[in-house]
Amino acid sequence: MNLFAEAFAWLVAPERWQGSYALPVLLGQHLFFTVVSVAIAFVIAGPAGWAIGHTGRGREVAVAISGAARALPSFGLLILLVLLFGVLQTPTAGFVTFVLLAIPPILAGAYTGIEAIDPRVRDAAKAMGMTPWQVFVKVELPLGLPLVVGGLRSAVLQVIATVTIGAWVNLGGLGWPIIQGLPLRRFDQVLAGALLVALLALLADLLFALLQKAVVPLGVREAPRPRAERRSRARGAVRAGTT
Numbered sequence: 001m002n003l004f005a006e007a008f009a010w011l012v013a014p015e016r017w018q019g020s021y022a023l024p025v026l027l028g029q030h031l032f033f034t035v036v037s038v039a040i041a042f043v044i045a046g047p048a049g050w051a052i053g054h055t056g057r058g059r060e061v062a063v064a065i066s067g068a069a070r071a072l073p074s075f076g077l078l079i080l081l082v083l084l085f086g087v088l089q090t091p092t093a094g095f096v097t098f099v100l101l102a103i104p105p106i107l108a109g110a111y112t113g114i115e116a117i118d119p120r121v122r123d124a125a126k127a128m129g130m131t132p133w134q135v136f137v138k139v140e141l142p143l144g145l146p147l148v149v150g151g152l153r154s155a156v157l158q159v160i161a162t163v164t165i166g167a168w169v170n171l172g173g174l175g176w177p178i179i180q181g182l183p184l185r186r187f188d189q190v191l192a193g194a195l196l197v198a199l200l201a202l203l204a205d206l207l208f209a210l211l212q213k214a215v216v217p218l219g220v221r222e223a224p225r226p227r228a229e230r231r232s233r234a235r236g237a238v239r240a241g242t243t
Contacts, residue, residue, distance in 0.1 A: 006188035030173035037098035045103045049110020066104040074162045102155035109151020113144025145215045153208035
């Protein structure tokens with residue numbers, strides 16, 4: 001418990017809130033890398049995933065790319081790209097790393113969101129005279145949006161974690177207290193930095209969980225339960241009433 005108290009004391013110390021390495025500055029850097037990287041990844045992977053889900057073409061390639069990209073070690077990829085781009089292009093190498101790691105979950109969420117739709121829903125939309133574009137915009141996109149947000153949720157958490165180790169190559173962010181504190185054996189500082197990263201990840205996860213629930217179409221949320229489920233609930237109520 002003393003270490004947690006020391007970590008809290010480190011967080012609230014006045015010097016933590018001033019200067020170029022102040023906590024608000026580090027938080028801003030962390031959020032900047034995360035938001036920009038995920039946005040770029042979404043521009044690349046979102047339309048590609050929707051096209052794969054809508055047409056059914058290229059799914060095997062998308063699965064292979066997603067699986068291979070998820071197997072990449074984050075730290076190794078970051079160091080490799082820093083060496084390839086050069087020390088003066090470290091931010092560019094960082095952005096490329098974060099984007100590459102954010103693409104797989106977004107791509108998977110985009111095409112699985114479309115694929116998971118009941119084909120009968122598409123057939124009904126086509127029977128009403130909708131064009132393929134209208135089917136995509138008015139039917140597939142709204143119904144697949146929760147899984148798209150789920151992919152974004154995974155991507156954001158992945159990038160938040162990876163930006164933390166970006167402090168090794170002087171990218172800043174909330175990983176800086178951890179990286180600086182380890183060689184100095186300032187474990188209160190290391191714990192404080194870890195708690196800040198964990199708190200940021202938890203807040204982001206909560207935000208996207210609420211957003212994922214909010215984007216579920218109203219008709220789906222209010223859809224009647226399957227008949228079998230209603231019957232089982234009715235039987236349970238009857239049994240409860242007779243006991």
